[in-house]
Each structure stands twice: as structure tokens, then as C-alpha cells.
Amino acid sequence: MNFDNVFENYSKYIYNYALKLSCNPSVAEDIAQETLIKVWENISQLKDDNAIKKWITIICLNIFRMKMRKEKGFRELSYEEINELEGDGKLFTSNDPLPEDYVIVDESIKDLQNGCFLAMVRRLTLNQRIAFSLVDMFGIKVDETAEILQLSKAATKGLLYRARMNLDSFFGDHCNLLSIDNPCSCSAWIEFSKRRSDLQKEVEKIKLVNYLDYKEKDYKxxxxxxxxxxxxxxxxxxxxxxxxWYTSVITALHKTNEIKYN
Structure with missing residues (x-):
């Protein structure tokens, strides 16, 4: 597979994976651009075209990790932490939603709902976020995710278990989409945002969630x-x-090419 095919078929995938890792559009653009440059520089090393998606995913993930390390937001799991995760992995369940469990979301609130759900992923630990983004947002199997993360299957399941419990505990108590009795409604926020003069004052009163920990809430x-x-x-x-973004990526690739051959 040549780079032109990769760019055409996978640039959107790379951007979206970077977005779900970083939960920040501008950061995602930088990570995705770096990923494409790295892919372009190393495309000759790819021996199996069927492995392209996994190869790209690993490159994107490694660039994200390096960025987080520079910002001191990521560290490798310790032996003790991996043992604890493997214990939690025994609690992991993988039940697919049934038709009656589907959530009908009105088109008028989808953007706000998706933005909120993406923002809360950012409140997970980085290791939980990485595992969750691969399995629950991209549908990659647990076995392959464990291989990508270079963790045991049990530890990967433990990360997923914690991520899911953390998100479930928050949305289960807050999101109106999950229960009509919950206090937070997308429609109400949309109406609220129309009152521009009051918005900043009201937002300042809201205590943002810094991180999610289902154990603090004793969530079951x-x-x-x-x-x-x-x-x-x-x-x-x-x-x-x-x-x-596409223009900036092409410009960056041209510059990289000039440096490489000058």
C-alpha cells in the first residue's frame, strides 16, 4: 500500500482516533498530523497491507503517549497496579445492548450530547482512556487492544472495567438521556446557552468534575x-x-520531504 492510499483511506480515522484519545480537537489535529508524517516516513516498513490499521493505530497511540509524557500526564503502570487491574478484570462483563436498551437521541441535541460524553472521557485516567477509546469507541476487540497496549488481557479488562464503572456512575446519576429523573438535560443546556448575558456568571458557579472515581460514590x-x-x-x-487541517498536513509533508532530500 502506498502513502497516497493511506492518506485517502485513513486520514479521517487517524484524526478521529486522536480526537478520542485527546478529547481536544486542536490537540487531535497536531497528533494526527504527526502520525501521518510518521506513517509517510516509514510506509516502506509495512510488509502486510492487512495490518495497516493496527500499525497506524499504534503509531498514533505512541505519539499521544509521548506528548502526554512531555506534559507529565502519563506514566507506565507499576507491577502492583497491573496486579490490581488483573483482579478488577475478573469483574469485567461484555454485554451488547439489546434493541430495548437503545437510547433515542433527538438530532437537535446530538452535538451537545456527544461533546459532553467525549469531555467526560477526559476525566478518566490516561490508561483507562486509552483502553476505553480503543474498545468502546472504536470497537477493537479486547485481545487486540491488549496486544496494542502490551498488557495482559486481564489487565486490559481491568482498565475497561474501571473506565466503564467511572462513566456509568457519573452519567447514571446526572444524564437525563439515561433517566428522566436525572438533573442534567441537553435541551435545558441549549436553552440556557441562548441567554448569553447570564451564561458566564452561571458557568462560574458550576463545580467542574476533575476526575471520575466510582469508588468515591460507592457506585454499584x-x-x-x-x-x-x-x-x-x-x-x-x-x-x-x-x-x-488537510492543507496543513500536505504542507507539513512537503516540508518533511524537502528536509529529507536536501
């Missing part, structure tokens, strides 16, 4: 919540990068 597994949250994350639509 709820299968109904799990299936609904899983469905909403699985059906989060891909974003299309801006035309400006």
Missing part, C-alpha cells in the same frame, strides 16, 4: 445504565477534519 454495577452508555459511545459519529 447497573446493567441497564451500562448498556445505554455503551450504546451512546459506540454510536458517537466520526468528525470530519477541517479543510484547513
Amino acid at each position: 454495577y447497573d446493567e441497564e445504565v451500562r448498556k445505554k452508555v455503551k450504546y451512546l459511545y459506540e454510536n458517537m459519529p466520526d468528525k470530519k477534519p477541517s479543510d484547513e
